[in-house]
Amino acid sequence: MVKGTETTWWHSGTVYQVYPRSFCDSDGDGIGDLGGILEKVEYLHWLGVDAVWLSPVYRSPQKDNGYDISDYREIDPTFGTLSQVDELIAALSQKGMKLIMDLVVNHTSVEHPWFAESRASIDSEKRDWYIWREPRVGTRAGDLGAEPTNWESYFSRPAWTLDEKTGEYYLHLFSPDQPDLNWENPAVRQEVYETMRWWLDRGVGGFRMDVINLISKKYPLGDGPVSVESGRGDGREWYLHGPRLTEFLKEMHSEVFAGRDAGIVRIGETPDVTVQQARDLSESGGRKLDMVFQFEHVSLDRARDNWMRPVPLARHEVYRNLADWQDGLASQGWNSLYWTNHDQPRTVSRFGDDSPEHWAQSAKTLATVLYLMKGTAFVYQGDEIGMVNMPFSSLNDFDDISAVEYSRAALDRGRPAEEVLRDLSRTSRDNARTPMQWTSEVSAGFSAGIPWFPVNPSATWLSVAAQRDDPNSVLSHMREVIAARSKFDALATGAFSDIPAPDSRLVAFDRTSTDQTVRVIANLSSEAVRLPSLNMGGLVEHDSLRVGVVSATVLGAWASTVWISA
């Protein structure tokens, strides 16, 4: 079988994302670890997921919680050992699940030996492994504005940092601790491929590739349009979906994936990707990626020129956007279906209604609507129980580097602290990074010690323990949704078709295969809505996926129902 030309596990599959630091702590140091994940394999199997995507556990100074790697083949002692990863692969595989590793190769940590060598001198053999430039013409190193281009990094600083020793600047699209690798250099690419083969040989089931559409830069680099807010430039024209991206991914395919198991999955995280680019990148048999994480639906409630500033969300636009992606990738390409991950706030607080009255129903309905679309389902830890945003009360409460840097920069520019706190409370990644809520006991059953980050106070009533045996819980519903994905043919590869509704709070769509139809109808609002008459000929309601429907003609707040051909 040629990779990419057949139906494989992920068409109907569900991937569960573990953010190891906050998942389960087995040794009482307050930080989640591999031992903790091993303890939860049974739970993941019970939930019914097909694979676990593990956020980085490699050796790292942890400046960006592991997305700054200093050794790609070692495990950070915070999380455990390499033999525990082997154990995890075996334990998952025994239950029919795969382990997907996070591959962060747009950049390394400044503490990676490659960077140490590269920065040592201008003549270093590895100088060209990173992107070094002299100060801007007519300026001296260290002068204001001497950076080679005017770009702002993703983390609210200039994208260039001066290395005093050699008087040159290095590029970092994220923090100064995360220098960008120079993918133009074939030796860099070969090292990356070698590392990937090494992990595949250990038995991992694929990779989630961090910001993979940033690896190819457009040269020569130049200044981008300046934002009023930061006074710095937007360099995306030079680093998004660069001219050699496709070539690099094809090379990766032939060096790493060709001839291997067709079930090995390549998931690309691709900020700002367009539908057309996504079609091309995830084209079946296209030797690039199997699917992409697009960002449009998670950008609808953010200011255009400031990702950390919330703007009001029109809920119907979210569904509209997802439906557009369904149409866009209908004949070519493949979607990743996600509401949240470790970089996003909590689903129910953001897209649903986390008030006591609507919390459970909105969490369930959001799961039904998204995960019954066409694509691979991604469930982020805690989302299966409807975890909510953290009630932050001060700027000192934030831990994440992007929040800390955003607040520093905003305060420097004179914005009032309350305003910055309001932004971050809504948009901060820390919302998703509080410890997993296993029980209502001290530390939410996450750790026997003091958790590295405070537990969300909702743990008193919101936990796995409180929901596991309740057939009406968010967790039980999520299990039903996951099971339905592989039970019904139409949900694997069946076509998606939107059913236009007269009321923008209502959404309805069909998934259709040759001999089956699945119809989803939902009210994405906190008010009851009159239901238009839909021809239900030959369809029967699927009781276990029905949420809060009160009558045949009115859908209650956040009610949803799924109908399937007999």
Ligand code: GLC
């Ligand atoms: C990705 C990761 C995010 C990280 C960034 C830099 O977007 O998901 O957590 O900060 O890349 O590696």
